[in-house]
Amino acid sequence: MNLKRYILVLLFLFFLLQPEVKSYANVYIVFYATYQGKTGHVGIAVSEYNFVVLEEVINGSKIEKIDTQANSELLYYDFWPNEDQFSVWNTGKNIEGVYYKLPIAKENEITVSTLYQKGIPHKEYYPVDGILKISTTWSQDQQLRKILDKKIVLNKPFNGRRYNCCDFVIEVLENQFGFSFKAKEFIGLGWSSTPNKLYRSMKDTPGFMIIKDAGNKMNGTFFGQRVIYKLFNKKAAH
Incomplete structure (x- = not known):
């Protein structure tokens, strides 16, 4: 372990011994709309942090405290089917x-700016349609990352009906923060969570703030914008 890493570890341990210190940041929910043949998608991004030393004068003496400060960088998580070819029948x-x-x-690096202007870097390659945020603390973000990392290790299979990209995000937020979202809509043979319905539900949930408004793109149903649209527009994007 080099000296720099050793110092960072010591700072981290010292910070843990100071529970009264709170640093505030944000969690971002990232949306692509189900629109004109596109399936749509949802992901979640958590703030990254720097350790900072704060000085405070108490009874004439300078006291140093270690705090965390959210920087502009984000850690982004999402979930996809291995073969992204939607069919009502499967x-x-x-x-x-x-x-x-x-x-x-x-x-x-991924930031709100790169998501806003360029989109997610591994799949869609175009700016995201919508971004919502909720305010969090450092400890909440660390717990959230643990939950997300655990989901990756568990490697639960993709199921368009029971566990898709929306359900991945919904489970994390409902378990961590106690939210309840209405994200299901009827698609062909049953009910599924969809990006558009989730966006509308989150947008109306207290605690969420709009960073990028997806507007009317999120008003359509999955069945209408993806299934029916594709039937009549064979060359439409996935």
């Missing part, structure tokens, strides 16, 4: 899923 089947935790390399 939505209830388990298929292999792929869990992402990005960025892999420091130079490929």
